[in-house]
Amino acid sequence: MEPVTVMTARAEREAAGRPVVDKRMTAEDATALIRDGDHVAIGGTLYSRTPMALVFALLRQRRRHLTVSRPLACYEIELFLATGALDRIVTSWVGIGLPWGLAPVFRHYVERGEARYDEWSHLAMGLRYKAGAMGVPFLPSLTMLGSDLAGTLGLQTVDCPYTGEQLAAVPALNPDVALIHAHRADMFGNVQVDGYRHMDADMAKAARTVIVSAERIVSPEEIAASPAQTMLPHFAVDAVVPAPHGSYPHECYGLYGPDFEHFTAYAAATKEQGPAGALRYVEKNVDGHAGFGGFIAAAGPERLAALAADAGELMGR
């Protein structure tokens, strides 16, 4: 477990500038802020509101020795593994979802010891980001106690100084970079989402650098028209990337459903070919296009319309 130095994280935040300026940039320029060896937290959960345009841009850069954390990790983890970018996964679950079974590329690397998987409970992941977001070194909790997860991770307990009750001391996590996908943002980085918020707000507040992609770039007036929808204020955001369909093939609440056919094709390829299947996926879908827009165009308007209709049905449209 990495030592938590909350005062260092705070000092960096204190020193960082908070200019109210146009923060729009391309996914390529934004993800160029990420260095080899960085801890990158990926927003959303499993196949919901994953910042896929940013993930693809990062994959294209072939960084090395990254650590990636997420609430629940989907196959994007396997793409980082297969391209040699990833040393360590920090999450509570890795897979695609029930019907697709175990993830073969993940198994390949972790079972051989070629990548490390730090398995926390789901709440513990949330509390790690929350402690980081709160600027405290740990949060007490009643979860993870007694389990072998606690032993494997070296999770410590604390006794309450008031009542003497025993609690898990869940350590803060301050990622180097957080990647978040949102429904709307203005150019200054005021960010709005619809639907559930996953762990995104805490993850972003905890991080040193925050990159947000958005379905739509809107005016500050549109943000101010519904301020309760704002998840992050401009001073907590470093880069804003326009990214229509920026979660595809994953879902974006209210706008488009997940493309399960795409998942199934990926799962079949990796079941048959292992890591080579994941690498071919990256070569075709990431490297094979000049940018994320090319990948979206390749999906085709019919597919995108069908996924929008799926979301519409659930939203009563």
Next chain:
Amino acid sequence: MSDVTAEELMAVTASRLLADHKVVFAGVGMPLLASAVARHRQAPHLTIVLEGGIIGTTLLPGKLPISTNEMRAAYGAQMLTDITDVFLYAQRGFFDYGFLGAAQVDMYGNINTSVIGSMERPRVRLPGSGGANDIISLCNEVLIVTQHEPRRFVERVDFITSPGYLSGGDSRARAGLVGGRLGAVVTDLALLDFEPGSRRMRLRGLQAGVTVGQVREQTGFDLLVGDDISELVPPSADELAIYRELRDGPPLADGDGTADTKRAGAGDPVPAAPA
């Protein structure tokens, strides 16, 4: 009822354990389906909570979610919040039931969804806890539903991902776990609970036509057998109709029986689901 699948039998049996005016934190798959059946039967005021930050979901028949973090899981919800917030409601004591599946469960109700073999040299690295560790640690009463097979019902799990009664007796309380009484385990063969004191798994009821010997045969440890073993009532036509409509969508208007046909999206569960 010879056409009742093991999955249907388990979901219906488990659904009957959920009382009205309670709150259930359900994992995806059978726990969610069973909770939805209960809402259509004896528990119309049962509030279903899902780890994706979803409170009071109703589900659209035939559009069941594969993950408890996706849009379909939020259909008809009363509240959408963030993940951590949902779990903190559990820690506060709001959730009457935590409802889980299990890839591997032992005689003390400990669940393994992390690894087959050892962590150092895994034979199979499984997906992990997801929310299961938190649900079993923080909800008031925990229900487990899983198929009854020796490879699932083991004496000691390879790894305690989600703590049941740990090594029995008061070991769970001594670890600092203040909530999470383990209520029942529902399988396609039986209804089980945990003996007070030893906290070992105990047979309480048999699915129709199943013998104690058959249950023992499918259990990988020495199972305690309660004094008053009941025979469980088979799923009624109404319960099955509700279950199948939720899974498959509304019956077709011409009533040609195709409502039983499994449709896309209701995939077969594998042991390692995220809770």
